Amino acid sequence: AQSVTQLDSHVSVSEGTPVLLRCNYSSSYSPSLFWYVQHPNKGLQLLLKYTSAATLVKGINGFEAEFKKSETSFHLTKPSAHMSDAAEYFCVVSDLNTGTASKLTFGTGTRLQVTL
Amino acid sequence: NAGVTQTPKFQVLKTGQSMTLQCAQDMNHEYMSWYRQDPGMGLRLIHYSVGAGITDQGEVPNGYNVSRSTTEDFPLRLLSAAPSQTSVYFCASIPKGSGGTDTQYFGPGTRLTVL
Numbered sequence: 001a002q003s004v005t006q007l008d009s010h011v012s013v014s015e016g017t018p019v020l021l022r023c024n025y026s027s028s029y030s031p032s033l034f035w036y037v038q039h040p041n042k043g044l045q046l047l048l049k050y051t052s053a054a055t056l057v058k059g060i061n062g063f064e065a066e067f068k069k070s071e072t073s074f075h076l077t078k079p080s081a082h083m084s085d086a087a088e089y090f091c092v093v094s095d096l097n098t099g100t101a102s103k104l105t106f107g108t109g110t111r112l113q114v115t116l
Numbered sequence: 117n118a119g120v121t122q123t124p125k126f127q128v129l130k131t132g133q134s135m136t137l138q139c140a141q142d143m144n145h146e147y148m149s150w151y152r153q154d155p156g157m158g159l160r161l162i163h164y165s166v167g168a169g170i171t172d173q174g175e176v177p178n179g180y181n182v183s184r185s186t187t188e189d190f191p192l193r194l195l196s197a198a199p200s201q202t203s204v205y206f207c208a209s210i211p212k213g214s215g216g217t218d219t220q221y222f223g224p225g226t227r228l229t230v231l
């Protein structure tokens with residue numbers, strides 16, 4: 001079975017300061033990992049994904065995440081927050097060996113607040 | 117391409133009523149899924165389909181039915197709505213042959229309230 005834990009339900013940062021959103025996963029096999037962003041009253045948009053290639057993954061809007069197998073973590077970072085980054089962020093795991101490609105497991109989400 | 121479309125955007129039902137949430141994609145994606153989003157719980161998988169004519173249950177299937185008669189459409193049916201089904205519903209699709217490693221494309225969502 002696979003699972004995802006997002007360690008913070010809410011993170012608040014000042015504009016221009018670094019962002020760290022934490023995610024730990026559990027998977028029986030080689031996982032694919034994703035970060036999605038959801039702006040208020042909108043659908044989900046892919047930020048970045050890890051699929052067993054480079055462990056440091058760069059995404060859109062300056063976000064990146066590092067896959068650390070030894071720590072079972074996939075934390076999302078950005079060097080400098082912008083007001084437009086305020087949104088809810090979801091860490092997602094997909095187990096390559098489930099045989100059911102559509103079954104993703106979502107974390108409960110982290111709401112990022114960016115203040116002036 | 118329109119991507120993944122969902123209708124309606126908003127719906128209010130009374131307990132016991134039935135309705136169908138529509139989902140369509142024009143990208144020839146093989147896999148399609150339905151999720152519900154509730155506060156503090158992330159997205160939970162209701163039903164999914166790996167191709168036309170093939171569907172299976174997800175994490176929270178009770179009270180919902182699906183069918184996949186074409187590649188493009190994947191409707192979600194509520195047979196007898198209950199207040200516990202008040203939620204935001206998202207449809208998603210994945211390209212053929214991705215094996216779960218590819219991006220899910222999400223629709224804009226349907227906000228359902230059951231009174």
